[in-house]
Amino acid sequence: MITAERKPIEEIMEYVKPYKKILLLGCNECVTVCYAGGRKEVGILASALSMAFLKQGQKVEIDELTLERQCDPEYVEELARTIQQYDAVCSMACGCGVQTIAGRYKDKPVYPMVNTKFMGASERQGVWAERCQGCGDCVLAFTGGICPVARCSKRIFNGPCGGSSGGKCEIDPNVDCAWQLIWDRLKALGRTDLYERIMPAKDWRAARDGGPRKIVREDLLA
Amino acid sequence: MELKTDSNLEKVLRAGHFAVTGEVGPPRGSDPEAVREKAAHLVGKVDAVNITDCQTAMVRMSSWAASLICKSMGLEPNYQMVCRDRNRIAMQSDILGAYAMGLNTMLCLSGDHPSFGDHPMASNVHDLDSIQLIQMVRGMMDDGKFQGGAEIKRPPKMFIGAAANPFGDPFELRVLRLAKKVAAGADFIQTQCIYNMQKFRDYMKMAVDKGLHEKTYILAGVTPLKSAGMAKYMATKVPGMDVPDDVVKRIASAPKEKQAEEGIKFLCEQIEEMREIEGVAGIHLMAIEWEHKVPEILEQAKCLPRPQV
Ligand code: SF4
Numbered sequence: 133m134i135t136a137e138r139k140p141i142e143e144i145m146e147y148v149k150p151y152k153k154i155l156l157l158g159c160n161e162c163v164t165v166c167y168a169g170g171r172k173e174v175g176i177l178a179s180a181l182s183m184a185f186l187k188q189g190q191k192v193e194i195d196e197l198t199l200e201r202q203c204d205p206e207y208v209e210e211l212a213r214t215i216q217q218y219d220a221v222c223s224m225a226c227g228c229g230v231q232t233i234a235g236r237y238k239d240k241p242v243y244p245m246v247n248t249k250f251m252g253a254s255e256r257q258g259v260w261a262e263r264c265q266g267c268g269d270c271v272l273a274f275t276g277g278i279c280p281v282a283r284c285s286k287r288i289f290n291g292p293c294g295g296s297s298g299g300k301c302e303i304d305p306n307v308d309c310a311w312q313l314i315w316d317r318l319k320a321l322g323r324t325d326l327y328e329r330i331m332p333a334k335d336w337r338a339a340r341d342g343g344p345r346k347i348v349r350e351d352l353l354a
Numbered sequence: 355m356e357l358k359t360d361s362n363l364e365k366v367l368r369a370g371h372f373a374v375t376g377e378v379g380p381p382r383g384s385d386p387e388a389v390r391e392k393a394a395h396l397v398g399k400v401d402a403v404n405i406t407d408c409q410t411a412m413v414r415m416s417s418w419a420a421s422l423i424c425k426s427m428g429l430e431p432n433y434q435m436v437c438r439d440r441n442r443i444a445m446q447s448d449i450l451g452a453y454a455m456g457l458n459t460m461l462c463l464s465g466d467h468p469s470f471g472d473h474p475m476a477s478n479v480h481d482l483d484s485i486q487l488i489q490m491v492r493g494m495m496d497d498g499k500f501q502g503g504a505e506i507k508r509p510p511k512m513f514i515g516a517a518a519n520p521f522g523d524p525f526e527l528r529v530l531r532l533a534k535k536v537a538a539g540a541d542f543i544q545t546q547c548i549y550n551m552q553k554f555r556d557y558m559k560m561a562v563d564k565g566l567h568e569k570t571y572i573l574a575g576v577t578p579l580k581s582a583g584m585a586k587y588m589a590t591k592v593p594g595m596d597v598p599d600d601v602v603k604r605i606a607s608a609p610k611e612k613q614a615e616e617g618i619k620f621l622c623e624q625i626e627e628m629r630e631i632e633g634v635a636g637i638h639l640m641a642i643e644w645e646h647k648v649p650e651i652l653e654q655a656k657c658l659p660r661p662q663v
């Protein structure tokens with residue numbers, strides 16, 4: 133899923149300051165799962181903002197709403213009738229949700245309330261870690277199911293570099309060395325032969341380097 | 355003796371001499387004198403001198419520029435290139451430029467992560483990894499083609515080096531990764547600084563068992579321990595470095611003013627041992643801000659004079 137963290141309240145207040153009435157808009161997908169921008173966090177931020185502005189002698193009217201999916205035009209359409217009453221939308225969705233609002237309601241200011249972080253998985257309660265960079269040409273079949281792009285600090289395809297030490301990455305003793313993990317998995321799978329083959333230079337066109345990406349599924353086009 | 359390049363290091367190695375390479379780190383400024391001062395100590399004392407490429411991710415004078423300064427002094431630069439700072443377009447372009455200016459020996463490296471240096475906010479490129487860089491240079495030279503497939507007019511002929519750390523983890527991968535570098539086309543290998551001689555011997559045995567010493571020249575990396583403080587720092591603070599306790603103790607047990615001398619003595623003993631280890635084709639002396647001591651060290655280690663080939 134996509135992970136996010138709420139922005140500091142001071143930054144959010146700077147965005148909201150000029151407005152009298154805002155819509156604080158959550159999303160029921162990834163940001164709900166990672167406790168950054170679901171219904172509950174919308175409520176918490178709304179109270180925090182009201183209080184903080186009150187302290188400064190300013191009154192801001194805040195309505196709360198959480199859409200099923202903010203990155204989907206079908207759900208974003210639900211705002212069509214009500215959005216005019218707000219001076220601005222404060223979106224607690226990831227960057228994709230914020231942009232879907234911006235694209236649909238062209239004259240309405242929209243502000244991000246969270247910092248969108250990465251595509252990751254939950255390691256345990258309260259901990260999420262990066263797992264995929266969406267490189268567009270997945271190599272997990274050759275690396276024991278551990279991603280060298282997202283999890284090696286130097287995205288090395290033929291690792292480990294000389295800095296791997298005791299299973300940890302040279303940049304930080306709290307970061308696992310992806311290539312130690314890959315090697316351990318290949319051994320467990322009895323596929324150490326996969327290590328010996330040189331992984332060729334990556335074609336980064338499939339990743340962000342080729343320009344903004346798009347998927348068009350002819351079979352689904354209406 | 356068939357030579358692939360004009361590299362002096364290649365000539366020395368192919369003639370069967372025990373090679374000696376040194377190192378000069380370019381300055382954090384634009385003064386060519388700063389390069390010359392360090393390099394002057396090495397003229398005539400080494401077969402090639404590594405010119406580091408923004409080591410520890412600190413901005414320094416570019417490796418190719420400092421290489422040219424050293425070349426003009428009669429040294430043979432080993433032009434280092436890291437994958438951290440440039441994509442394959444910039445790399446190939448720099449290699450053409452370097453060869454045009456007479457550089458013919460280069461070292462392909464991953465590079466330290468930006469978080470080690472003074473620009474931790476920099477983008478961390480890694481378009482290629484070091485093994486893919488070796489492959490690319492090999493292709494430029496042997497096939498006369500850019501990685502994109504187009505033909506190169508006057509392909510660069512580089513004696514291609516790579517680094518190896520016998521002490522990184524996991525140990526069992528160390529020789530396997532060395533084998534990948536050799537398969538990618540590395541003509542020579544320079545290792546990380548060695549202090550743990552037993553582990554290095556084990557490593558070399560594994561390399562020799564795989565026949566790697568017949569496909570590439572392996573130069574053993576050495577760095578003099580200047581003090582007990584440095585020994586302790588290397589032992590605990592540098593990732594992938596292995597300094598055994600008894601080595602730290604040996605330096606520390608010498609009186610403070612004699613520790614440097616003891617460090618050099620230990621180094622000379624190491625070199626003496628390394629000559630006897632099968633598959634070791636020479637040494638790579640990284641003096642790290644102690645360039646002025648290099649002639650004395652090499653004299654004491656019986657590495658002088660250097661062969662004229
Ligand atoms: S190889 Fe690419 S697609 Fe596969 S997990 Fe890694 S970044 Fe994601």
Ligand code: SF4
Pocket residue numbers: 283284285286287288291292293294295296297300301302303308309310311312
């Ligand atoms: S230590 Fe491991 S994870 Fe870190 S950069 Fe090196 S190979 Fe990658």
